[in-house]
Amino acid sequence: MAELRYHPLTRDWVMIASHRQDRPQMPKDFCPFCPGSGKVPASYDVMAYDNDFPALSPTPPPPDDVATALFRTEPAYGKCEVILYSPDHDRTLPELPLPHVRKLVDLWTARYEALVADPKVRYAFLFENRGEVVGVTMPHPHGQVYAYPFVPKKLALETESFDLHRAETGRCLLCDLDAEEARDGRRMVHDNGTFRIYLPFFCEYPYGIWISAKRHVRSIAELTEAERDGLADAVRTAAGTLDALFGLRFPYMMCMHNPPVNAPGGDPDWHFHIEFFPPMRSDAKQKFNASSETGAWAHCNPTAPEEKAEELRAACMRYRASGAARDVQGQ
Numbered sequence: 001m002a003e004l005r006y007h008p009l010t011r012d013w014v015m016i017a018s019h020r021q022d023r024p025q026m027p028k029d030f031c032p033f034c035p036g037s038g039k040v041p042a043s044y045d046v047m048a049y050d051n052d053f054p055a056l057s058p059t060p061p062p063p064d065d066v067a068t069a070l071f072r073t074e075p076a077y078g079k080c081e082v083i084l085y086s087p088d089h090d091r092t093l094p095e096l097p098l099p100h101v102r103k104l105v106d107l108w109t110a111r112y113e114a115l116v117a118d119p120k121v122r123y124a125f126l127f128e129n130r131g132e133v134v135g136v137t138m139p140h141p142h143g144q145v146y147a148y149p150f151v152p153k154k155l156a157l158e159t160e161s162f163d164l165h166r167a168e169t170g171r172c173l174l175c176d177l178d179a180e181e182a183r184d185g186r187r188m189v190h191d192n193g194t195f196r197i198y199l200p201f202f203c204e205y206p207y208g209i210w211i212s213a214k215r216h217v218r219s220i221a222e223l224t225e226a227e228r229d230g231l232a233d234a235v236r237t238a239a240g241t242l243d244a245l246f247g248l249r250f251p252y253m254m255c256m257h258n259p260p261v262n263a264p265g266g267d268p269d270w271h272f273h274i275e276f277f278p279p280m281r282s283d284a285k286q287k288f289n290a291s292s293e294t295g296a297w298a299h300c301n302p303t304a305p306e307e308k309a310e311e312l313r314a315a316c317m318r319y320r321a322s323g324a325a326r327d328v329q330g331q
Contacts, residue, residue, distance in 0.1 A: 094240030131251025174271035194230030246283035
């Protein structure tokens with residue numbers, strides 16, 4: 001079964017993909033994303049790979065005969081791709097040389113541009129799940145991209161907020177938030193000239209850092225060459241900062257927020273940014289999403305963002321010192 005079902009209470013769509021239950025747990029001695037597996041080329045730097053168990057498909061089957069006047073279904077149209085970061089099975093994003101991460105930025109951009117060119121696609125979502133605690137079954141370093149035929153609820157709400165702020169002030173909401181964070185300074189982690197890394201005033205997770213473009217740019221596709229270099233540095237620094245907190249590969253969900261596309265009313269207001277959701281509040285304690293967060297969408301952060309930002313700044317300095325040395329050595 002693969003179809004979309006409409007949730008009338010939240011006015012959102014749910015992907016029903018029961019075939020994904022058949023996804024295998026890969027044996028310890030085999031990885032389909034490593035060269036020599038027969039699934040990928042014998043040599044590559046970064047590459048896009050069609051998901052073997054997609055929730056969305058460019059040729060979806062018809063929905064099951066379960067719809068009524070109230071219960072709506074649609075075909076699960078779209079695309080799900082895996083973005084392979086490196087042929088090295090054991091080298092994660094913060095451990096890659098900066099020129100290699102720049103190749104990854106270019107691939108992210110190319111896949112985003114290709115997917116949003118489909119007029120049926122309304123949102124292209126680039127993301128990475130890292131670590132077993134967030135459900136990763138394939139440890140080889142990779143991210144994903146989903147091309148949806150609808151705008152997911154959170155992104156629809158962000159779009160409404162951008163539009164409302166623009167209507168009320170004539171300015172971009174995220175430009176104003178970024179400027180306020182920069183003026184305050186207490187939650188800033190790093191500024192590389194083209195991107196800011198900070199822990200937002202309203203962050204929902206103890207270490208939920210954001211990356212935001214300093215220039216008002218709507219999507220990853222609009223970045224200049226210098227800004228692509230800056231994004232490579234920023235994503236590597238953000239992930240490396242989390243690793244440097246406790247000297248371990250910190251689990252996280254990294255979510256890129258580009259604008260909705262192919263909207264009937266034209267291009268909505270937007271500002272490109274990335275949100276991290278690291279599900280840990282220490283090296284050994286998980287930050288669970290319990291009833292309040294899950295059932296009511298009422299988040300509770302058990303830590304003070306200003307205090308956690310101090311930890312992140314120190315970790316960022318440690319990581320960047322080691323990262324700079326690694327780049328000079330060409331590793």
